[in-house]
Amino acid sequence: MSLKEEDIVKTINPFTCLIVDDSEFARIHLMELMIDIIGSEKVQFQMASGGQEAIELYQRIRPSLVMMDIVMPGIDGVETVDRICQIDPDAKIIMVSSLSYREKVRQAILAGAKHFVVKPIKANLLYRVIIDILTK
C-alpha cells in the first residue's frame, strides 16, 4: 500500500461490515482480505450464510457496508439486495460473485448494489471499491 493509500484509510471511521456468503471459506477469506487492506482496528464483522439471515441481521445492526454473494440456497444475493434496499434505500452493498455476466450485474445494480467485485477477488480492486463506497 502506498503512503497516499494509507492516508485515505486513516480518514475512514471504524465501521461494521456484514459479509453474506453460503461458503464458510469465502466469508473467512473475504474478512482476512479486508483486514489486510483496511486494518483490523477499522472494521468489525458480522456474518450471514444466507439471504434471510442477512435481511434479519441488516435490520438489527444496520452495518455501514454489506458484501454480498449471489449464488446461495434459498433467497439469492440479488433478491436479498432488493429486500435490504426496501428497508434502507441508502444501504451500501458490494456484490462479490463469480456470476458476473452483463445481465446479472445489471439486475444487481437495479436491485440497489453499488459495486460489483468478481471472484476470485483481486485485493487491489477490492481496496479501491471499498474506499470508493466508504468515502462517498
Add this chain to the structure above:
Amino acid sequence: MRLELVKAFINITKEIFTEVLNSEVATGPLTLESQPRVDSKVVTLVDLSGDVAGKIILQMDFSTATSMTSRMTGLSNSSRTMIASCIAELTGMTVGRAISWINDQSWNIHMTPPIVTIETKWKLAPQEVETLVFSLKTACGEVMLNVSLVDKL
C-alpha cells in the same frame, strides 16, 4: 453438445485453478462418455438449467482436496467442513465464471450452489447423458471434470 460451451468450461476451469492455486495447471485428454464418471472420494455437483440443462461434476481424491484447501487457506490442517467449503467455492468460481462468459454470448443459463460430498457412494440416474470428461493436472493432484449438457434451444 455444443463445442463452444464445452470449450468455455475447459478454458475457464484451467484459468481459475491456475489463479487460485497459484501454480501451473495442465489439461489431460478429453473423452466422451455415455454418462458422468463419478469414482473419487470428493465429488462436487452443480446443476444447470435454462437454455441448457445439465450437470457439472468435479471430482478428486481426498488428498488432492486437502492439498488444495491448504493452498487456499494457508493452513496445513483443515476440518472436513472447511475442505468441503473450499472445494465448493473453487467449483462455484469455475462454473460461475464459465456461465458468465457463456451468458454474455446471448445464452441464458442458471446454476445451483455447488454441493460437495466426501466419501459418499454416488448413484446416478441410469439414463444416458453424453458427458465430456477431462482431467486437470495441478500441483495438488489430479481433478476430473464431467461436463454434461443438453441443449434446450
